[in-house]
Amino acid sequence: MIDLYYAPTPNGLKIRLFLEEAGLEHRILPVVLSRGEQFKPEFLAISPNNRIPAIVDHAPADGGAPIPMFESGAILMYLAEKTQQFLYTDTRGRAEMAQWLFWQMAGLGPMAGQAGYFRVYASEPVPFAIERYTNETKRLYGVLDKRLATRAFVAGNSYTIADMACYPWIVPHAPHGQNLDEFENLKRWFEAVKERPATRRVYDGVPDVYARPGQAVAAAAK
Numbered sequence: 001m002i003d004l005y006y007a008p009t010p011n012g013l014k015i016r017l018f019l020e021e022a023g024l025e026h027r028i029l030p031v032v033l034s035r036g037e038q039f040k041p042e043f044l045a046i047s048p049n050n051r052i053p054a055i056v057d058h059a060p061a062d063g064g065a066p067i068p069m070f071e072s073g074a075i076l077m078y079l080a081e082k083t084q085q086f087l088y089t090d091t092r093g094r095a096e097m098a099q100w101l102f103w104q105m106a107g108l109g110p111m112a113g114q115a116g117y118f119r120v121y122a123s124e125p126v127p128f129a130i131e132r133y134t135n136e137t138k139r140l141y142g143v144l145d146k147r148l149a150t151r152a153f154v155a156g157n158s159y160t161i162a163d164m165a166c167y168p169w170i171v172p173h174a175p176h177g178q179n180l181d182e183f184e185n186l187k188r189w190f191e192a193v194k195e196r197p198a199t200r201r202v203y204d205g206v207p208d209v210y211a212r213p214g215q216a217v218a219a220a221a222k
Contacts, residue, residue: 002026002079005043005054007033008206010109010168011072012053017164018076020198022085046070057082073105076161086160097155100147100162104169108144111136112169115176120210134177141173141183148185152192159193167193171203175210 002019006012006028019026031037031052038050047054047070054070061082069075077098080087088094115133118126144166147154154162170190173180180187193199 001058003029003056003058005029005031005046005052007031007052009033009052009209010113010171011051013168013171013202013206014072014164015053015055015075015079016202017167017198018079018086018161020202021159021164021196022079022083024079024083055079073101073165076101076165080161086164088155088158088160093156097160097162100154101165103143104162104165108137108140108166108169111140112172112176116172116210119177120175130177137176138178141170141178141186145183145186148189153189159196163189163193167199172208172210175208 002024004015004019004026006016007030016028018024031043033052037043038047038052043054044050046056046068049070051070053072053075054068055075057067057069057078060067067078069078077087088097111133114129115137118129118133122129144154151157153159154166167190170180170186180190
């Protein structure tokens, strides 16, 4: 059994995608960020950086005590290795997959997140920040688009945790100031991942965290 401490952010949705695709038994433990539940001592014991997602694996491969994990990229790697699913096991394939997983963690997620913050959440407009982060997100979309010109998925021709890491950060492309019509290969990949049954199950009813008050738009509709 996997306990998933979760809120419907792109990073939280990554882990739900894996659990749904892999069919791992799990339970979702919501963390309401607006109430500050991420700062509760019992959550900090699992996720000392007070961020979701986090997991506790009650049935680790070594048969020992439950393993707590934080950081979405590390969680994806752990679950992929635990199940031997959605990863490459050969040296070269694994290297490709790891590079793009870390690319998402270090680039796409932080830059798109900042674009979303300054475009939607900031209490007042900061034009320089909006321009900077929107443009950098667009550059990263271009990197991914070029990557996908010669392969079906991010790490190669198989769906892996690299795709699961990237997809939730492309879902809110409109609030991040991006138009998928400008990225032919990225759009093709996005639509393919969107149509996967597990993706549909995960996003069914998930609220759009970038919706403004009064705009209860489903994230999957983006």
